[in-house]
Amino acid sequence: MTAAAERALQPAGPLAVDARGVSKVFGAGALAYQALRGVDFQVAEGELVMLVGPSGSGKTTLLSILGCVLSATDGQVSLFGEPLHGVTDGRLAELRRALIGFVFQGHNLIASASALDNVRLMFELRGVSGRRARRGAEELLERVGLADRRWHLPGELSGGQRQRVAIARALAGTPPLVLADEPTAALDAHAGHQVTQLLVELSRERGVTVVIVTHDNRIFDLADRIVRIEDGQIVPSPTLSPSPTQGHAP
């Protein structure tokens, strides 16, 4: 195994994400489909990992399990040492609220709430209220370059602007983990690149652990590590590793 491949499989330091032997079977009987086959996936705290692989390989499935919105059929997952198996739906919601910032493929903002209120909502869900939530939301919107658009509804923003609001929402209250599934899929190359850069930059500033699913090879150089998944399994892929000169250590 090459050194790069070695690095691609093994994180260093305390673990933000620890998934071992994770399998996922959709459906049952003749229609059963195994989307994940014994995935071992670890991410160190503060690390930025990009998850790549062909369509249908199980990237979204794995991210959903890590995001506590889908349960694994088999295997063990914990986030920051908190186990995800055998806990109630309420507890899973609590883990999502407390620990995870999501950036979805579509922006998934609340259409009836302004940019500011979308971000503020996330603060409030994390237990931050009143003026602190309001100020936090304003600061984040400023950081993503939308201070002057804070009263606009999502419908009044461009795709790239919406995705920037989504990034601000994901980072509201600085969750320790951000999960992003093809956040640039709906954007043109230039806007997509900018959005990802912004997500990476803000996450790095805050020491947030990030897992991004992406097809966009132009942003690979922003990753600490690239993990390739094929047919529900993690495979070594030295060719996709970022060059050591461009990699950022956590």
Add this chain to the structure above:
Amino acid sequence: MKSVRERLAAARGGRIPRWRASVILALRMMLHDKAKFVGTTLGVVFAVVLGAQQIGVLMGLLAKNTMLVDNAGADLWIVPPNTEQAQAGQRMSTQLLDQARATPGVAVASPLVMVGTAVKQPGGGTEAITLIGFDLDTGLGGPWNVVAGDPADLRHAGALFFEDAQRDRFGGLNLGSVREVGGLQVWVAGFTWGLQPFGPAYTFGEIDLVRDLTGVASDQLSFVLVTLEPGADPAAVAAELRRRTPGAEVISQAAFHDRIVGSLLREQLGITFGTTTAFALLIGFIIVALSMFSAVIDNLREFGTLKAIGMTNLDLTRMLIVQSVAYALLGSLVGLGLVAFMADGIRSANLAVIVPAPLIVATPAVMTLLCVLASVLALRRVRKLEPGMVFR
């Protein structure tokens, strides 16, 4: 950076911001789709207007039949057995008056004669009236809502009080107009307003005049109206009266009122109005249920997102309940406003739409219950929603 444990504690403990956020978000989402918002509110308004208006009309109709009992001024009524309405009917002996007057605790016992008869019109033909003869000295059972004339004038020979709303029907009645009842001449000494029961309008006269006009014997009466001495125990006096007047029934004013209402409700009136009101509520229920369900279906992705970013089923349930309550209160407010406006427009001597205070309180309560129940369909859909859908 905060530790994971601190974060979990904050997320678990942050109930107040989460409450606030979900309540505001619920109202926002409700107001966002304006067409649906207006449609749902109108559904509630419709149910309130139709339901409250029906109840108001029912109250008005009931009041037409209880107004004599309500306004006669008696504490107790002595009536023929099995009397269900204050109507002209079976007669009783005037001995009852003496028996009542001799009963301890009775202040006044006053006779009332009630007879259905007719007024001969100047141009020929007759019009029916309900003639009420009362004792001018006690005044019990005499005219109320007097809009012209002085009841004291009823002491004059042949003087009667007519219903103002019937003036045209009776050939243009005016104060002093002369008509013929039972072959005798009578004249108009005054007018009342709105005293029209289900039967012919009330017409008042001194009891002996009424007896002469209708041929009711001087030892007969329809009802005995009793008032109590101050401090007398109504139940005890009623019991003693019952003992002394075995052939008649003794009933308190309130019980008589309730009995009239009960008998009307048991008959058609209750079924007719009950059906319309239930229908109104059903329509409201269906409109609210469907529009809340379709609002959830329209916003499925948003609800899924809210779940994914950490809202619980409880938070989402709260949101739908907030919306239900908001629709119910808003719809009740607008609906009751419209009903009050309509009641004013409808009010006439024939029918008053009565919107009683309990109805004003009950409407928002009933509509809240209805709307919350109607949101169950939407709620089930939201609770079933998989947060994982947001990644699809």
